[in-house]
Amino acid sequence: KQEVTQIPAALSVPEGENLVLNCSFTDSAIYNLQWFRQDPGKGLTSLLLIQSSQREQTSGRLNASLDKSSGRSTLYIAASQPGDSATYLCAVRPGNYGQNFVFGPGTRLSVLP
């Protein structure tokens, strides 16, 4: 059974710092991995999707990497801003083409001005 964990559970950094959020999954047979951000009381906003054949994806100040063999993905945020404060979730789609995306519990990020 696929399990997804995210470390740390919460992170507080001063504005301008570069930071890394971690996502680990127990079964390396995945189809893809998606990173989301969730603002309090809101739905999820898709940030980046990495297919199993890819190593990384970039969008603006965000860079997501995938190491399938070790069951890890990282989300790198460059030059953090207070507007980046949110909960960041990763989700894994199993490699058996099932629909059952497995979500991690999230990392709550606070960027202090």
Add this chain to the structure above:
Amino acid sequence: SQTIHQWPATLVQPVGSPLSLECTVEGTSNPNLYWYRQAAGRGLQLLFYSVGIGQISSEVPQNLSASRPQDRQFILSSKKLLLSDSGFYLCAWSVTPGQPQHFGDGTRLSIL
């Protein structure tokens, strides 16, 4: 562009009452549709998904049901709500299972 709408945004219901949450998608055809629940302190749990009209798959046994009466409409229902049904319900869509999922703003359901 595609948009997804969920309503209501918040709902307070007594135990034993019925439930109907609605989700609609605009700007795309034949989307894959999903219902998730996010309980306090827990991750998102996939409840139902649908690949087409009238096609519903349930991921976990529960007190809820889902229906897809139209291509871009997905409804989450219950005949009798339980206290344990409280949570934040999110609808999502994707073009195919391999493409990114896009979420609505969610419905916060409180059962009294």
